[in-house]
Amino acid sequence: NYFNYRLNSKLIPKNPIVYGFGNGAQIKFEESIAEKYKYASIYCYDPTTKEFNNNYSGPKNIKLFSYGIWTSDEKIKFLLNKKGGTGSAINYYYGSAEKVEEYFQCYKLKTLMKMNNHDKIDIIKMDIEGIAIDVTNNFLDDDILPGQIAVEFEFSQKDNLNEDDINKYKIYEDQLFKLVNRMKKLNYSCYNNPRTTMPYSSIEIIFVKNI
Numbered sequence: 001n002y003f004n005y006r007l008n009s010k011l012i013p014k015n016p017i018v019y020g021f022g023n024g025a026q027i028k029f030e031e032s033i034a035e036k037y038k039y040a041s042i043y044c045y046d047p048t049t050k051e052f053n054n055n056y057s058g059p060k061n062i063k064l065f066s067y068g069i070w071t072s073d074e075k076i077k078f079l080l081n082k083k084g085g086t087g088s089a090i091n092y093y094y095g096s097a098e099k100v101e102e103y104f105q106c107y108k109l110k111t112l113m114k115m116n117n118h119d120k121i122d123i124i125k126m127d128i129e130g131i132a133i134d135v136t137n138n139f140l141d142d143d144i145l146p147g148q149i150a151v152e153f154e155f156s157q158k159d160n161l162n163e164d165d166i167n168k169y170k171i172y173e174d175q176l177f178k179l180v181n182r183m184k185k186l187n188y189s190c191y192n193n194p195r196t197t198m199p200y201s202s203i204e205i206i207f208v209k210n211i
Contacts, residue, residue: 002036003029005125005150006193008208012148015039017118019109019146021069021135022127025052027062029125029150034059043116045069047104048078069128070106071138077103109139121146130154133175137182145186149207150193176203183207 016037020030023046030042042062046053053064070076080100113121124146126132132151155172180190186209193204 002032005029005204006191006206007123007148007150011208011211012037013122015041016122016147017120018042018123018125019112019121020044020125022046022129023049023052023064024127025049027056027058027064030062031058033123034062043112045112047106048080066104067112068104068106069109069112069126069135070131071108071134073107073111074105075103076106077101108142109135109144110142113144123147124149124151126151128152133172133179136179140182140186145209147209149188150204151207152202152204154202180205 014037016033018030018033018040020027020042021044023030023044025046027044030044033040034042038061040061042059044053044062044064045067046064047066047068050066053066056062056064068076068078078101080102083100107115109124113119121144126135126149128135132153136149136151153176155169161169183190188207188209191206191208193206
């Protein structure tokens with residue numbers, strides 16, 4: 001285990017390139033990799049945690065950036081659950097009536113890799129509050145095939161879904177099934193990653209590229 005995610009350690013090289021998205025001022029997953037792989041190069045991205053990013057003093061092979069990931073290179077409107085809080089670019093993810101709008105710079109994965117002079121990624125972790133399907137399909141379209149992908153697929157934080165929410169979920173569910181089938185056709189194995197806390201708040205999947 002790597003904090004609350006499971007990876008196939010046999011497939012991780014001695015010097016893995018790791019990208020983490022949606023860190024939420026907590027990077028224990030990335031720190032666990034840094035502890036086990038001293039030659040790892042780890043890049044963490046979250047536009048909503050600028051203060052944490054600027055003041056981080058952990059392992060030197062972990063770099064933090066106040067950017068987000070998206071399907072294009074542009075500033076994206078996020079809906080935060082409160083000022084200075086966490087947020088989503090999807091307008092139905094947070095159920096609270098209290099919403100704070102803020103724009104953050106986001107980039108395609110292809111662009112971020114170009115910035116870092118990378119032509120491959122060994123591990124990607126994404127906890128990006130409802131946009132993982134769009135982002136994953138986008139980097140697959142760009143022929144980017146990471147070795148392992150740990151991703152959380154969230155739909156809504158609302159406890160009670162109304163009829164409109166349920167209809168939206170049916171569309172979301174269909175999109176997720178299509179993505180899983182696409183990953184299988186690209187020779188990935190797909191594993192459910194059981195949650196130990198809030199077990200029903202999201203679907204966590206580990207995609208492992210078969211070699």
